[in-house]
Amino acid sequence: MLSDNEVLAIRARFPIFRQAIYLNSCSQGALSDSVEKSMLELLEVWNRQGSPWDLWIEQYEIARKEFAELIGADADEVAIVPSVSAGISSVATALDFSSRKRVLMGEFEFPTMGHVWMAQQRRGANISFLQSEAGRIPAKKYAENINHETAIVPVTGVCFSNGFRSEIEEIVAAAHDKGAYVLLDDYQDCGTRPRDVKSLDLDFYTSGNLKYLLGAAGVAFLYVRRSLIEVLRPAVSGWFAQQSPFDFATQRFEPATSARRFESGTPPIPSIYLGLAGVRLLKEIGLTNVAEHVKRLTKELRRGADELGIAIKTPSDSVGPLTVLKCKNVGAMIDHLGRANVICSSRHDGLRISFHVYNTMDDVKVVLRTLETHLDLLCLETQPAGTMM
Ligand SMILES: Cc1ncc(COP(=O)(O)O)c(C=O)c1O
Structure with missing residues (x-):
């Protein structure tokens, strides 16, 4: 499994992370130095x-x-x-x-x-x-x-x-x-x-x-x-x-x-x-390493989204790079994330959050924090379990 330092070293090879949290690899992978x-x-x-x-x-x-x-x-x-x-x-x-x-x-x-x-x-x-x-x-x-x-x-x-x-x-x-x-x-x-x-x-x-x-x-x-x-x-x-x-x-x-x-x-x-x-x-990074890392991030995102009561379109046993959250107003949600420098995309009523080896647990936290402040734009399954961070 990749250590946090190894992930940070990989991330440093993708200049976009100097100005944004990039969570849109389901559309286009980030550009690396190589x-x-x-x-x-x-x-x-x-x-x-x-x-x-x-x-x-x-x-x-x-x-x-x-x-x-x-x-x-x-x-x-x-x-x-x-x-x-x-x-x-x-x-x-x-x-x-x-x-x-x-x-x-x-x-x-x-x-x-x-x-x-x-x-x-x-x-x-x-x-x-x-x-x-x-x-x-x-x-x-x-x-x-x-x-x-x-x-x-x-x-x-x-x-x-x-x-x-x-x-x-x-x-x-x-x-x-x-x-x-x-x-x-x-x-x-x-x-x-x-x-x-x-x-x-x-x-x-x-x-x-x-x-x-x-x-x-x-x-x-x-x-x-x-x-x-x-x-x-x-x-x-x-x-x-x-x-x-x-x-x-x-x-x-x-x-x-x-x-x-x-x-x-x-x-x-x-x-x-x-x-x-x-x-x-x-x-070079190793695809098993990538898979383990992506899985950890995805599980953490799901855990946080569940705690907030957000309706998740992705079935719970489909843990992979892409998690889709059900929105009432997905365009507004993407705009708010954009203001927090988080780049995501949408399809239909779903907010697509996709992870790759360059993402970190801090990225997950920033996304969850932004979602928490705009729960009105998301579809909820249950009442949120309280503040989480
Ligand atoms: C699952 C899947 N298949 C096919 C495509 C389209 O591929 P192409 O534009 O190379 O034909 C996409 C593009 O997003 C995709 O997500």
Whole structure:
């Protein structure tokens, strides 16, 4: 476990904490010194060499290896894509909906998940959404609804709007029992705990780098189970998806035998530089350390919010980086937090407070103190148990 001094040393590498308490990693990770340095390195080499594409392609392959290692995959099972939406779309276009038509997902998916699969309706896909019950979608509900018509079950690891953590193992077991694939969208969790796509037995996995992976927009990655790579042929493609892109063979269509076949055009080099630096920083810190630290902070926030009687949208057994509090006036709450130099975000009626390895127990105290002075803006479960600090 990280000591307080170790956490403070990590925090010192993120300049934003000199002026604010940053609790919005669920939207965008804070900028570290090493990520900033990687951008300067890119600019420096670009200035000096003009078109250092050999080096940039090398960095793109290094990034693939690092992203793969992060999730327990091999490099050739990972595609580098410009967004999670692009990665999921590539998978969606590769599926044949003539025998299995159904795509089954929960209402907690990020909107893009609905949109990408609904765009497949004209190719024969039949999309259905599971409704939540009391802030959760139990794996049992998935199991009851997956059948031999189900092609794929896309599922979010952590819900962006209420922090609910899906029961992945059980969902994978239920889907595989009926021969359906599972695609895990781990964008709201990747970077806060160790992940192993193989032990989870996933068919597809995706995350982008701009949130808990501490990078920037423009790069994401997609894991595809090895046995599916050669049988799936995405209907979106491009030269970087080919076996030999540098043959420049316009009239030859020969998709790569690796997961690169799920890519398309020129890789987003600046975002790759930033994404690589973010992942390396997290690996240096250790993802088990990150997970333990985030858990301690989240538990403390929940304890304090419970004491104040605040209605918490995140189920109590979904302890993770994101905790969502139910508000009567979330905009005003965000403004008050902003005046206390606390940066958070909202979705619908929920105030999103997300922790990463750079946050401290003092951050939790400041947030709770600010919430306590504005309880009128929050939905309450019970009467507050009295002043707490
Ligand atoms: C769970 C989840 N999936 C997907 C996305 C969107 O990813 P992209 O914009 O890279 O397509 C987000 C963005 O916030 C997200 O939270």
